[in-house]
Amino acid sequence: MTEKNQNWEPWExxxxxxxxxxxxxxxxxxxxxxxxxxxxxxxxxxxRGKVLSIWVxxxxxxxxxxxxxxxxxxxxxxxxxxxxxxxxxxxxxxxGV
Amino acid sequence: MxxxxxxxxxEARILNGExxxxxxxxxxxxxxxxxxxxxxxxxxxxxxxxPEGNWITRAPNLxxxxxxxxxxxDEAGHGLYLYSAAETLGADRNSLINQLLDGxxxxxxxxxYPTLTWADIGIIGWFVDGAAIVNQTMLAKCSYxxxxxxxxxICKEENFHKKQGYExxxxxxxxxxxxxxxxxxxxxxxxxxxxxMFGPPDGQSPNSEELMRWKIKLYSNDELRQRFIDLTxxxxxxxxLNIPDPDLRFNExxxxxxxxxxxxxxxxxxxxxxxxxNRQRIExxxxxxxxxxxxxxxxxxxxxxxxxxxxxxxxx
Numbered sequence: 001m002t003e004k005n006q007n008w009e010p011w012e013x014x015x016x017x018x019x020x021x022x023x024x025x026x027x028x029x030x031x032x033x034x035x036x037x038x039x040x041x042x043x044x045x046x047x048r049g050k051v052l053s054i055w056v057x058x059x060x061x062x063x064x065x066x067x068x069x070x071x072x073x074x075x076x077x078x079x080x081x082x083x084x085x086x087x088x089x090x091x092x093x094x095x096g097v
Numbered sequence: 098m099x100x101x102x103x104x105x106x107x108e109a110r111i112l113n114g115e116x117x118x119x120x121x122x123x124x125x126x127x128x129x130x131x132x133x134x135x136x137x138x139x140x141x142x143x144x145x146x147x148p149e150g151n152w153i154t155r156a157p158n159l160x161x162x163x164x165x166x167x168x169x170x171d172e173a174g175h176g177l178y179l180y181s182a183a184e185t186l187g188a189d190r191n192s193l194i195n196q197l198l199d200g201x202x203x204x205x206x207x208x209x210y211p212t213l214t215w216a217d218i219g220i221i222g223w224f225v226d227g228a229a230i231v232n233q234t235m236l237a238k239c240s241y242x243x244x245x246x247x248x249x250x251i252c253k254e255e256n257f258h259k260k261q262g263y264e265x266x267x268x269x270x271x272x273x274x275x276x277x278x279x280x281x282x283x284x285x286x287x288x289x290x291x292x293x294m295f296g297p298p299d300g301q302s303p304n305s306e307e308l309m310r311w312k313i314k315l316y317s318n319d320e321l322r323q324r325f326i327d328l329t330x331x332x333x334x335x336x337x338l339n340i341p342d343p344d345l346r347f348n349e350x351x352x353x354x355x356x357x358x359x360x361x362x363x364x365x366x367x368x369x370x371x372x373x374x375n376r377q378r379i380e381x382x383x384x385x386x387x388x389x390x391x392x393x394x395x396x397x398x399x400x401x402x403x404x405x406x407x408x409x410x411x412x413x
Binding site for chain 2: 005007027033066067068
């Protein structure tokens with residue numbers, strides 16, 4: 001029977017897959033501290049080169065928006081067409097605006 | 098909103114090709130079916146390391162040995178991706194692992210067969226991983242986001258597994274008479290159990306209807322099995338290996354290879370725990386868990402010590 005250890009917990013892993021790319025979520029690992037989380041993340045998500053950098057963060061430290069509120073939470077952005085370039089008109093024939 | 102309305106919205110999203118994410122509302126059955134499937138898949142990856150691990154020390158040369166080591170390490174990684182995906186549904190990883198150790202969890206029936214010769218390592222890559230790729234390519238497009246993404250990652254790695262396996266078989270098939278015989282013997286022993294990997298025929302698969310309605314599966318067991326058969330037979334013919342099926346024939350009309358009937362009694366026997374290696378597989382997992390316990394405890398004690406240190410030390 002495998003046991004529970006109090007300091008082991010899930011860490012979310014973010015990897016930078018190439019030069020200039022942003023870090024993106026890759027998955028998670030279980031570890032007892034940050035150093036082990038980094039090493040486990042390397043062994044799990046960077047076995048085939050290309051990865052330039054890894055971030056790990058305890059999963060419990062992440063605050064996420066909730067899907068049930070996603071309507072009201074994001075709808076302030078829904079009626080602001082003027083934030084998009086298509087909202088504006090330019091005389092015919094004018095280029096490069 | 099009542100559950101009936103939520104269910105209607107959920108099914109509309111699925112029909113619309115949307116992915117369901119961990120915090121979204123989902124029917125309890127969807128959650129349960131996924132936890133069952135994903136944990137069985139995770140266990141299969143982990144148990145799958147054992148028949149191959151059996152040959153690491155006896156690989157015929159260094160090139161084969163480093164490939165096999167890398168492949169077995171990948172399988173461990175796949176198990177971890179999948180346990181993570183199961184956790185997003187609220188499953189507890191330790192409980193899932195304990196179900197496996199207690200012999201209560203299912204895993205792919207194929208890993209209850211022994212790897213008797215080196216050719217079996219080739220066959221596992223070619224047949225077993227080939228079959229797994231057919232299945233996982235579908236699962237990479239399933240309706241549950243974390244499971245789809247785990248499978249996508251897995252598929253990218255499995256292609257190397259299949260190729261290294263086929264290379265082993267081709268080398269043997271083109272080698273000495275003894276080597277060719279070894280390859281053929283391996284094909285003979287693994288062909289039928291590999292076809293069983295896709296699960297019972299559509300008429301006898303109790304979960305299929307629901308799984309397909311919710312796009313956890315996109316194709317039926319028989320459709321996936323057929324796809325594997327059609328892919329594999331030309332690969333066998335290319336190196337003059339015989340498929341051990343006197344009824345095998347090509348159907349010109351459908352463009353499919355049709356096989357003789359599969360011995361489903363054998364499949365159910367192995368699933369129920371009476372395959373050649375069931376006992377050894379669970380025993381090996383139990384030993385691995387037991388032998389690793391002090392390492393996990395030591396890491397935990399170290400972390401605890403760091404945690405209790407005054408803050409000025411923690412940063413150094």
